[in-house]
Amino acid sequence: MFSIMFPAVESGVIYALMALGVYLSFRILDFPDLTVDGSFVTGAGVAAIMLFNGQSPILATLAGMGSGFIAGCITGVLHTKGKINPLLSGILMMIALYSINLRIMQDRPNIPLLNQQTIFSQFEALWDKIGIDEALSSAFAGIGLKPSTWAIMFLMILITLTIKFFTDWFLKTEIGLALRATGDNKQMIRSFSADTNTLTVLGLGVSNAFVALSGALIAQYNSFADIGMGLGMIIIGLASVIIGEALFGTKTIMRTTLAVIGGAIIYRIVISIALKVGFNPGDMKLITATLVVIALILPKIFDSQKVRNRKKRKRLDFEKMYAVGPGKEGENVASTKSDSQSI
Amino acid sequence: MLQLNRIHKVFKEGTLDEKIALSHINLALEPGDFVTVIGSNGAGKSTLMNVIAGVLDPDVGEVIIKSKNVTNLPEHKRAAYIGRVFQNPLAGTAPSMTIEENMSMAYARNKKRSFRIAVSKKLRGFFQESLETLHLGLENRLTAKVGLLSGGERQALSLLMATFTEPKILLLDEHTAALDPSRAELITKLTKEIVLQHQLTTLMVTHNMQQALDLGNRLIMMDKGQIILEVSGEDKQNLTIEQLLHEFQRIRGTKMTSDRTLLS
Numbered sequence: 001m002f003s004i005m006f007p008a009v010e011s012g013v014i015y016a017l018m019a020l021g022v023y024l025s026f027r028i029l030d031f032p033d034l035t036v037d038g039s040f041v042t043g044a045g046v047a048a049i050m051l052f053n054g055q056s057p058i059l060a061t062l063a064g065m066g067s068g069f070i071a072g073c074i075t076g077v078l079h080t081k082g083k084i085n086p087l088l089s090g091i092l093m094m095i096a097l098y099s100i101n102l103r104i105m106q107d108r109p110n111i112p113l114l115n116q117q118t119i120f121s122q123f124e125a126l127w128d129k130i131g132i133d134e135a136l137s138s139a140f141a142g143i144g145l146k147p148s149t150w151a152i153m154f155l156m157i158l159i160t161l162t163i164k165f166f167t168d169w170f171l172k173t174e175i176g177l178a179l180r181a182t183g184d185n186k187q188m189i190r191s192f193s194a195d196t197n198t199l200t201v202l203g204l205g206v207s208n209a210f211v212a213l214s215g216a217l218i219a220q221y222n223s224f225a226d227i228g229m230g231l232g233m234i235i236i237g238l239a240s241v242i243i244g245e246a247l248f249g250t251k252t253i254m255r256t257t258l259a260v261i262g263g264a265i266i267y268r269i270v271i272s273i274a275l276k277v278g279f280n281p282g283d284m285k286l287i288t289a290t291l292v293v294i295a296l297i298l299p300k301i302f303d304s305q306k307v308r309n310r311k312k313r314k315r316l317d318f319e320k321m322y323a324v325g326p327g328k329e330g331e332n333v334a335s336t337k338s339d340s341q342s343i
Numbered sequence: 344m345l346q347l348n349r350i351h352k353v354f355k356e357g358t359l360d361e362k363i364a365l366s367h368i369n370l371a372l373e374p375g376d377f378v379t380v381i382g383s384n385g386a387g388k389s390t391l392m393n394v395i396a397g398v399l400d401p402d403v404g405e406v407i408i409k410s411k412n413v414t415n416l417p418e419h420k421r422a423a424y425i426g427r428v429f430q431n432p433l434a435g436t437a438p439s440m441t442i443e444e445n446m447s448m449a450y451a452r453n454k455k456r457s458f459r460i461a462v463s464k465k466l467r468g469f470f471q472e473s474l475e476t477l478h479l480g481l482e483n484r485l486t487a488k489v490g491l492l493s494g495g496e497r498q499a500l501s502l503l504m505a506t507f508t509e510p511k512i513l514l515l516d517e518h519t520a521a522l523d524p525s526r527a528e529l530i531t532k533l534t535k536e537i538v539l540q541h542q543l544t545t546l547m548v549t550h551n552m553q554q555a556l557d558l559g560n561r562l563i564m565m566d567k568g569q570i571i572l573e574v575s576g577e578d579k580q581n582l583t584i585e586q587l588l589h590e591f592q593r594i595r596g597t598k599m600t601s602d603r604t605l606l607s
Contacts, residue, residue, distance in 0.1 A: 177447060
C-alpha cells in the first residue's frame with residue numbers, strides 16, 4: 001500500500017501548484033480559464049529544453065514559470081481588450097499554445113530528461129550530504145515507511161507551501177483585494193477606481209505562472225516533457241479544487257488554499273488506487289470527469305434532500321398540532337387521514 | 344465643482360429604435376450643492392449619472408470636474424473624484440468579502456493600490472469609528488462577510504464607503520428605491536447627515552417626490568433628455584408636490600406618466 005501512496009502524495013504536492021493556479025482563475029477571478037491545458041505544457045517544455053541544453057535547473061524552472069505568466073496575460077488581453085468570451089479566449093490560447101509548445105520543444109513531441117541534472121537530482125545530492133534520509137528512514141521504518149528518498153517530498157512541500165503563503169499574502173494586499181473584488185463584483189470595484197481589465201490580466205498571468213511552474217516540476221519529476229501532458233489538466237485542477245473545498249472547507253482564504261492542496265493530493269491518491277485495482281491509464285480522464293461530475297452534483301442532491309426532510313418534518317408537526325387541537329379541525333384532519341388510508 | 348457642457352447622447356443612432364437620451368444638457372454644480380433630480384422613466388436621469396461617472400461616453404459635450412476636463416477619462420480613473428451609490432443594494436459591495444475588506448477597497452478609491460497588506464490595525468480603528476456613525480452595530484462585525492448583511496445594512500455600508508473618503512462629487516442613483524419604507528427612511532436620514540458633515544457636492548436621482556423636496560438645496564426635473572425645470576434656494580423650500588406636478592403639466596402639457604412618481 002505504501003509503495004503506491006508515497007509517489008501519489010509526492011506528485012499530488014507538485015500538482016497542487018497547478019490546482020492553486022486553477023483556484024485563482026476559477027474561484028477568485030470567476031474566470032473558467034482553459035489556457036491551463038496549454039500553459040502546463042509550456043512550463044514543462046521551456047524547462048525541459050533548457051535542461052536539455054545544459055542550463056541550471058533553478059533557472060529552467062523559473063523560466064518555465066515566466067512563460068506561463070506570459071501565456072496567461074495573453075488570454076487576459078484577448079478577453080479584456082478583444083472582448084472575447086472568457087471560455088473562448090482560453091480555448092483559443094490553449095490551441096495556439098499547442099503549436100507554440102511544439103516549437104519550444106524544437107518539434108519533438110517528447111523530450112526525455114533521463115541524464116540531465118534536474119532540480120530534484122541537485123537537491124537529492126545536497127540532501128545525501130546532510131544525511132537526513134537515514135535518520136528519517138530509521139524513524140519511520142517501524143511503520144513500513146521506507147521510500148528511496150525523502151528529498152523530493154521535502155523540496156516539493158517547501159515549494160508548494162511557499163506558493164501557498166505567497167497566495168495568502170497576495171490576496172490580502174490592496175491589489176489582491178481589488179483582484180478578488182474583480183471576480184466578486186466588477187461594477188463595485190470599478191466605482192472604487194480599480195482597473196478591472198489590468199487586474200484580470202494580472203490574475204490570469206499569476207494563475208498560469210503557478211500552472212507552468214507545476215508543469216516544469218512535473219517534467220523534472222517524471223524525467224520527460226510531453227506535448228500531450230497537459231490534456232485535461234483544467235479538469236484535474238477543478239477536481240482538486242472542488243474535492244478540497246468540499247472536504248476541508250472554505251472559511252478563510254488561508255483555509256481554502258490549504259484545502260486546494262489537500263484536494264490535489266487526495267485526487268492523486270484516488271487515481272493511483274484506481275490504477276492499482278486494474279483500470280488502464282487511459283481510463284483516468286473518464287474517472288476524473290466522473291469525479292468532477294459527482295463532486296458538482298452531490299452537494300446539490302444533499303441540499304435538496306435536506307429541504308425535503310425539513311418540509312416533511314414541518315408537515316408532520318402541523319398534522320400533530322391539528323390532530324391534538326380541539327374541535328372540528330382535529331376531526332377533519334383525522335377523517336382526511338383515514339380517507340387517504342382507505343385509498 | 345461639476346460642470347456639464349452641452350452633453351448630447353443618442354442610443355442606437357440610425358436605427359428604428361433611435362432614442363435621444365440626453366439632449367444638450369448644461370448643468371453646473373457649485374461646491375456643496377445638493378441637487379435632486381426627478382423625472383419620469385426614460386427621462387434620461389440614469390444616463391446622465393452614467394455620463395458623469397464615465398460608464399457612458401457622451402456623443403457631444405464635455406464633463407468637467409473641479410475645472411479638469413474628464414470627458415476622456417475611463418470610469419475607473421474618474422472614480423478618483425466620484426463616489427457612487429447604486430439603486431441595487433447588492434451593487435455597491437463585494438458579497439464574499441468582509442466588511443473591513445470592502446471598506447479598505449473603498450478607502451483606496453483616491454489612492455494608488457500597492458502590495459501592502461490592505462487592512463492595517465490603524466485603518467481598522469478608523470473603519471470602526473466610521474461605522475459607528477451608522478448606528479447599525481456593524482462596527483462589531485468587521486470580519487463578517489458582507490453577503491450576510493440585509494439589503495438595508497448593505498446600502499448603508501455602500502453609502503458610507505462612497506462618502507468616507509470625501510469624493511469631489513457624490514452620485515446617488517435612486518439609492519433608496521429598492522428598500523422597504525423604514526429602511527429607505529434610515530438611508531435618507533443618513534444621506535442627509537453624511538452630505539452635511541462632509542459638505543459633499545451631490546447629485547441625487549429619485550422617484551420619490553417628497554424625498555426630492557426634503558433633501559438638497561436645488562431640484563431639477565428632467566423629461567425626454569432635457570432639463571425642463573430648475574428650482575433652488577427659497578423657492579425650493581416652499582415647493583409642494585402639487586405645485587411640481589402642476590408645473591410639469593404646464594410645461595409638457597401631459598400628465599406625468601410614471602406610476603411610481605404619482606404614488607410616492
